[in-house]
Amino acid sequence: MRKAAKSEARAGRGRLALYHALLLAGVFVFWYLMTEPLLWSEEAARKTAFFFGRPLMVLQQIWEWFAGGKIYEHLLITLIETLLAFAIGTLCGLGVGLWLALSPLASALADPYIKASNAMPRVILAPIFAVWFGLGIVSKVALGFTLVFFIVFFNVYQGVKEVSPVVLNNARMLGANSRQLLRTVYLPSAMSWVFSSLHTSVGMAFVGAVVGEYLGSARGVGYLILQAEGAFDINTVFAGILVLTAFALALDTAVTVVENRLLVWRPAQGETEPL
Amino acid sequence: MSFPLSTAPALALNNITVTFVAHGGGSTYTAVRDTTLTVGEGEFVSVVGPTGCGKSTLLNIAAGLLESSAGSVRVQGEPLAGINRHAGYMFQSDALLPWLSALGNVELGLKYRGVEPGAAREQAMDWLARVGLSGHAGRYPHQLSGGMKKRVALAQMLILDPKILLMDEPFSALDIQTRQLMENELLELWSADRKSVVFITHDLEEAIALSDRVVVLSAGPAAHPMGDYVIDLPRPRDVAEVRLAPRFVELHTELWHTMKDEVLKGYAQSRQK
Numbered sequence: 261m262r263k264a265a266k267s268e269a270r271a272g273r274g275r276l277a278l279y280h281a282l283l284l285a286g287v288f289v290f291w292y293l294m295t296e297p298l299l300w301s302e303e304a305a306r307k308t309a310f311f312f313g314r315p316l317m318v319l320q321q322i323w324e325w326f327a328g329g330k331i332y333e334h335l336l337i338t339l340i341e342t343l344l345a346f347a348i349g350t351l352c353g354l355g356v357g358l359w360l361a362l363s364p365l366a367s368a369l370a371d372p373y374i375k376a377s378n379a380m381p382r383v384i385l386a387p388i389f390a391v392w393f394g395l396g397i398v399s400k401v402a403l404g405f406t407l408v409f410f411i412v413f414f415n416v417y418q419g420v421k422e423v424s425p426v427v428l429n430n431a432r433m434l435g436a437n438s439r440q441l442l443r444t445v446y447l448p449s450a451m452s453w454v455f456s457s458l459h460t461s462v463g464m465a466f467v468g469a470v471v472g473e474y475l476g477s478a479r480g481v482g483y484l485i486l487q488a489e490g491a492f493d494i495n496t497v498f499a500g501i502l503v504l505t506a507f508a509l510a511l512d513t514a515v516t517v518v519e520n521r522l523l524v525w526r527p528a529q530g531e532t533e534p535l
Numbered sequence: 536m537s538f539p540l541s542t543a544p545a546l547a548l549n550n551i552t553v554t555f556v557a558h559g560g561g562s563t564y565t566a567v568r569d570t571t572l573t574v575g576e577g578e579f580v581s582v583v584g585p586t587g588c589g590k591s592t593l594l595n596i597a598a599g600l601l602e603s604s605a606g607s608v609r610v611q612g613e614p615l616a617g618i619n620r621h622a623g624y625m626f627q628s629d630a631l632l633p634w635l636s637a638l639g640n641v642e643l644g645l646k647y648r649g650v651e652p653g654a655a656r657e658q659a660m661d662w663l664a665r666v667g668l669s670g671h672a673g674r675y676p677h678q679l680s681g682g683m684k685k686r687v688a689l690a691q692m693l694i695l696d697p698k699i700l701l702m703d704e705p706f707s708a709l710d711i712q713t714r715q716l717m718e719n720e721l722l723e724l725w726s727a728d729r730k731s732v733v734f735i736t737h738d739l740e741e742a743i744a745l746s747d748r749v750v751v752l753s754a755g756p757a758a759h760p761m762g763d764y765v766i767d768l769p770r771p772r773d774v775a776e777v778r779l780a781p782r783f784v785e786l787h788t789e790l791w792h793t794m795k796d797e798v799l800k801g802y803a804q805s806r807q808k
Contacts, residue, residue, distance in 0.1 A: 424630075426626050426628050426629070426630045427630055427631075427632055427633075429598075429600055429624070429626070429630070430624070430626060430630035430631075430632075430691075431632070431643070431647075432600070432618055433598060433600070433618065433619075433622070433623065433624040434643055434644035434647055434691070434695065435618075435620070435644055435647040435648055435695070436647045437647070440647050444632065444635075444643065445632065448632070448634040449634075452634075524675070525633055525634040525635070525636075525675040525676075525677070526633070526634075526677075527677035527678075
């Protein structure tokens with residue numbers, strides 16, 4: 261019975277993957293037909309292609325990037341910026357979140373400023389960071405940091421506030437001092453919230469890196485896109501967008517893998533039946 | 536206190552009053568009023584009363600998790616300040632740390648005490664075996680059934696060898712069969728080295744079957760003890776069989792008589808709200 265259900269589920273997943281592929285192929289075919297002079301006049305096709313690019317040219321551009329090796333240097337820079345912003349933002353968010361959640365005075369004092377800085381559209385800081393930190397990777401990391409920090413901070417804060425009072429009392433009755441409470445109760449509870457926010461925050465770190473590059477840099481995928489836009493090379497712009505998307509998906513998958521590894525204790529849906 | 540240390544009761548609550556102030560001041564609510572409760576060395580005392588009568592409040596006072604508005608708590612003759620280090624607490628709802636395995640939960644108290652990891656692990660495995668969960672050491676709480684979780688909680692508490700056990704309706708969430716099994720297991724573990732127990736329950740039968748003494752609390756607010764009954768049933772007991780003994784039925788009738796009015800009063804109050 262169970263085996264049958266399992267193989268059925270696998271078949272269902274296989275079919276879904278097929279549909280995903282078909283949908284993607286459909287979009288590409290539609291894009292292709294709309295930008296090639298097969299269905300309508302050459303004039304109209306050229307006009308659409310000016311705005312939307314030609315899928316084959318886009319793919320060819322991607323191929324040239326990877327085959328020619330030109331992209332790696334830029335991808336590496338973007339990756340380093342993303343990972344640095346992500347790591348520093350997450351660590352600081354975790355530290356400050358724990359501190360404020362456990363210290364009512366500090367939290368009351370900082371509350372309006374935290375709210376204000378979170379409400380501020382932080383992308384606007386990018387030019388300021390460029391002035392402060394130059395056009396290298398530091399200004400991009402700083403931008404990504406401001407985006408990541410608040411997501412993680414609010415989740416940690418929430419996570420600590422929502423620790424079950426019964427679990428907390430239990431640990432206290434078992435003799436935990438405040439440092440042990442932090443390590444064995446508050447931190448693990450906050451971590452489960454942090455992980456649910458990591459998908460958002462890794463995306464935000466990426467946004468920070470690319471937007472930073474786009475606004476002023478000498479390297480990075482955002483820089484490639486900016487250059488192509490300056491030359492009205494729409495195919496290269498789309499190629500850059502596709503590469504960035506694939507890249508973001510890969511990062512997101514990596515987060516999922518780490519999450520599943522570290523949060524084994526968390527009940528997954530449908531897996532909670534007692535043994 | 537004039538008690539010499541050796542004969543001081545394990546736990547003494549003297550004239551405890553607990554008044555809660557509603558958020559933002561204004562109205563106050565007195566959960567427990569002028570309550571005195573003494574638990575002797577090695578004595579198993581149950582506290583019964585209608586729901587919402589402040590039984591858990593009383594237990595939290597004894598544990599040092601809550602401070603009383605008036606009155607004093609003495610543990611083995613010493614006044615209690617802060618968390619009661621001589622007591623183990625078993626909670627009504629799930630209190631296991633969900634991110635630790637059964638083994639991790641059981642050895643937690645030892646780790647807090649700085650016991651060397653190898654020794655802590657060995658003792659924890661020993662306790663898991665005693666509650667019949669050797670094969671489930673690596674499982675997380677969400678992978679265990681209700682009864683298993685209670686066994687882990689029991690081992691988690693007992694591994695620290697507390698002098699006093701505070702139990703807040705620990706088995707109320709279990710089905711009746713599992714519950715009787717757990718009650719028997721508790722009696723067996725308890726009889727091995729008689730600890731002092733305060734057992735909170737709203738189930739009169741459970742209270743009589745387990746205890747040396749049953750204290751009946753009045754309906755809240757301002758709950759206070761209404762009666763104090765010595766349960767003279769012979770030990771060792773089997774909680775399922777002892778219910779059929781004539782003396783059990785007698786005691787049950789007598790206690791129920793005291794409790795009935797209070798239950799009805801509590802019910803009427805909860806309907807008015």
